[in-house]
Amino acid sequence: MNDELTPSERAALRARIVGGAHDIKPVGAHRSAWVAGSLAAVLVVAIAGGVAATSTLSAPEIANTPTPSATQTIAPSPTPSLAPSPSATPTPTSAARVVTQPTSRFSFGCDAIASKVGAIFGGAAPVSVNALPQPRGNAWVSGPIQYAFAQAGDLSCEYDGADGTYAQVVVIADGQGALDDRNSFSGGTCDPQYPPCELVAGTFILVESYSATGLSLDGEDAAVWNEVRDLVSASPPSPQTWTPPTGSGRFPADCAALLPADRLAATLGLEQMQIKTEGRGGWSAWYWLVSDIWQAPPCVARSATGNPYDDPSTLALVWLPGGEWAFDNGASGDPLSFDGSRDEDRAVLSCSTIETTEVCHADVLLDATWIRFSLPEVVTFADRATAASAIASIMAESVYG
Structure with a gap:
């Protein structure tokens, strides 16, 4: 906990971070004006409060089916003979995973x-x-x-x-x-x-x-x-050639299905939360792209009863289905294990300081989708890894069942 900030100072910092995100300009507005929208900041987190959650941080073991071996049978005669051996059952192998690096559709950059x-x-x-x-x-x-x-x-x-x-x-x-x-x-x-x-x-x-x-x-x-x-x-654009990683399924386009509000509330030790797509105060190319093309609009989770502009339980989430190709370039931090992870799934936890306040977010690669979520202010600094792991585990269960 940061004892240097009073509650009013923390609220002011939170408001500044949130306010800095209000930069979407409505259509028809003068181009030199920055106009407020309705977006909350991804890193709206602080270091007060606690989390009532436990999580097993190791991934479940994968059972291996042994391959049948030949059995020797002794015939009832003085001279032993070997019975025909059953053919060994080959261990199923999955197709090689292919992760394609996208290329520009334009000849210029x-x-x-x-x-x-x-x-x-x-x-x-x-x-x-x-x-x-x-x-x-x-x-x-x-x-x-x-x-x-x-x-x-x-x-x-x-x-x-x-x-x-x-x-x-x-x-x-x-x-x-x-x-x-x-x-x-x-x-x-x-x-x-x-x-x-x-x-x-x-x-x-x-x-x-x-x-x-x-x-x-x-x-x-x-x-x-x-x-x-x-x-x-x-030089008109060329056809699209990028394809999602092989073996990845259709990711849920609904953030409430990915991170159920009741499960998140239980993890954070809260009574009731809501999670929904965050609106936009005006038009922007990036919001259209992630919402319409990638079916992954930004989401925010908050207390169902708190002040949306001063809610220490706020969690913001952005995601990119198929973003495995970019994960290692754009995500850095301490490795984070979580229940239910499979194959190439992985996660990292990163923290930084804004003025005097420590803020943290987790990057999770889940079924080839790159997810980033902020850790709410109610999570103490000491519990940040446990909370992040628990939230990632909830999402893994939502995807894989």
Whole structure:
């Protein structure tokens, strides 16, 4: 427990973390404005309270069926003879597991687009290029979510200028769904003040920038959009080639089925909890992608009776079905065992400090799906591994039975 923070100080920190996630911009809003949404932060955890849960941390043993061996039979005659031996029964073997690394559906990448975004940065080149979306105050965009675009073969590129100006370029092949979903936030039709209103070779292109000085960059965004349009027109996307790991089943798309609220409440020593898909305050490409394409919308669990903005039992969860290929790159921490794990399943526990508060989350690979969940504030620092293991075990039981 951190004795340096008073309850009011902890509440203020929690509010700052949650508030930092409210960065989804409604359709039609001015591009330089950051508008609050309804998302809670993935790392809304602290170090107060206790957990009334126990868990066996070792995976169950797998029984091996012995192979029948030949039996020697003695005939009732002076000369012994061997009876025919039964054929040995081969031990069943599973097909070799294949985990495919996704490849971009575009012949160009974020580095090539970097040479096209100069209008946003006053003609200068950006000082940094990120091919993975960064949280930037929105803790939902972490871990599995960062790899959702690459798994689809799409591009999500972020650029920073020397003065703090920021730009994002999203390029989504087969983008009709993205365009329709974005338009649904403006009455079902495209708002010409908030382009794009068209696809390029079936591709959805989104350019958004935020000026360090607060000036509108709408004209610069349009110029960059035209540059990226020319890239896509010259080299349309190729077909999708990525496939989920062999042997993985259909993962439950309902977070309440994956992590039943009553089981979670019992693990945390609480009377009643609820878990549900977290809403969005405006349109964003990443939310559409994980919800519509990967069927894995972000989820949040809370006390059924507590204040949603100051609830120490809050647990946030993000996931990427088929994300096994990215797990070892994006998940790090101390190994964590859990009941019901199979084959390639594994988990790690990671903690970090935000100001003076220790916050922890677990990354779990379960049936080829990468799951990240935060540990609630009611879990003490000493009990974090036990609680994380117990929660992962519940999810394993939900998947495998």
